[in-house]
Amino acid sequence: MGIGARVEEHFQDFAQQAHAARLGMWLFLATESLLFGVLLIGYAFYRSLFPAVFALASRRLDITLGTANTFVLITSSFTVALGLHLLRAGRRALAAAALSITVALAVTFLLVKGFEWANDFREGIYPGTGSPQAPLTAPGAALFYTLYFLMGGLHGLHVMVGAGLLAWLDARTIRGSLTPEYTTPLEVVALYWHLVDIIWIFLYPLLYLVT
Amino acid sequence: MEQATHPSAARAVAVWIALLVLTAATWRLAYVDRGAFGFFVGMAIALTKATLVALFFMHLWDQRATQRLVFLVALAFLVILGGLTLADGVARFPPSIERGPPLPVPRR
Structure with missing residues (x-):
């Protein structure tokens, strides 16, 4: 076993320890699903009350940037899965490259998001009612934009955390402290990263493609 | 294992x-x-x-099935929570709830 692969004394063996780590991450992901799920339920509730305003408000968002970011995040999910596969297969250099690409994609996502929000602010779109020059002030528009910034912001925060963790694991892969036999840290962070991807898969049509 | x-x-x-x-x-x-x-x-x-x-x-x-179980239980609770919340919205009528006006929505 490589560095960091010590079996803690409360586990029988390495496989049990790895399983516990994985299960722990799944429990955390369950609470994350509830966190975002509650926001999505709030969104569904208000969309059912203000369907037309939500559709009009959604038109003001940049569908091109939203779509581009969806492709970016889905590809990053693929590259982290590939990185884990390559590490297990003993291709360390390639695994590190896949993880570096994943981090680059995460940073790209955040940059696009920042650019998009800067454009929104310039147009007078803020959380809440927005500026007096806001393009849409009908009742319900404030709800849509508040949810847009809240869900997008909370998701962006998760992307930041994920990018940091993946950069750390990329460095550990390069250093050789993750080995084909010991991939648990990368496995659980990859799980987290895939959930961040899944959340965006739902946010994308709900925020950008309302009809 | x-x-x-x-x-x-x-x-x-x-x-x-x-x-x-x-x-x-x-x-x-x-x-x-x-x-x-x-x-x-x-x-x-x-x-x-x-x-x-x-x-x-x-x-x-x-x-293993344990991980599937954990995730599915979370999703089941979301369905309960969301279902009851949305049912409340559907069952209410003005003036106890505000509904948006039917505005024309142009094609994209």
Whole structure:
């Protein structure tokens, strides 16, 4: 076993320890699903009350940037899965490259998001009612934009955390402290990263493609 | 004890391509006048994509049932929570709840 692969004394063996780590991450992901799920339920509730305003408000968002970011995040999910596969297969250099690409994609996502929000602010779109020059002030528009910034912001925060963790694991892969036999840290962070991807898969049509 | 099986990289590539195609499909659908039916198509595509990620990238397909159970229980609670909340919205009438005016929505 490589560095960091010590079996803690409360586990029988390495496989049990790895399983516990994985299960722990799944429990955390369950609470994350509830966190975002509650926001999505709030969104569904208000969309059912203000369907037309939500559709009009959604038109003001940049569908091109939203779509581009969806492709970016889905590809990053693929590259982290590939990185884990390559590490297990003993291709360390390639695994590190896949993880570096994943981090680059995460940073790209955040940059696009920042650019998009800067454009929104310039147009007078803020959380809440927005500026007096806001393009849409009908009742319900404030709800849509508040949810847009809240869900997008909370998701962006998760992307930041994920990018940091993946950069750390990329460095550990390069250093050789993750080995084909010991991939648990990368496995659980990859799980987290895939959930961040899944959340965006739902946010994308709900925020950008309302009809 | 369990050792997760190591599926091929080809499977990951296939899932990735499927996800890209489905994303492109959702995006193009937004430009088609589709109404309520379109909303369900969009959500069905999102659910399909999420399922692909969960089963193959997150290895629920390959691993033990405990992890599936944890995640499914969370989703079950979300369905209960969401179902009851939305039922409340449907069952209310003005003036106990405010509803948006029916505005004309132009095509994209």
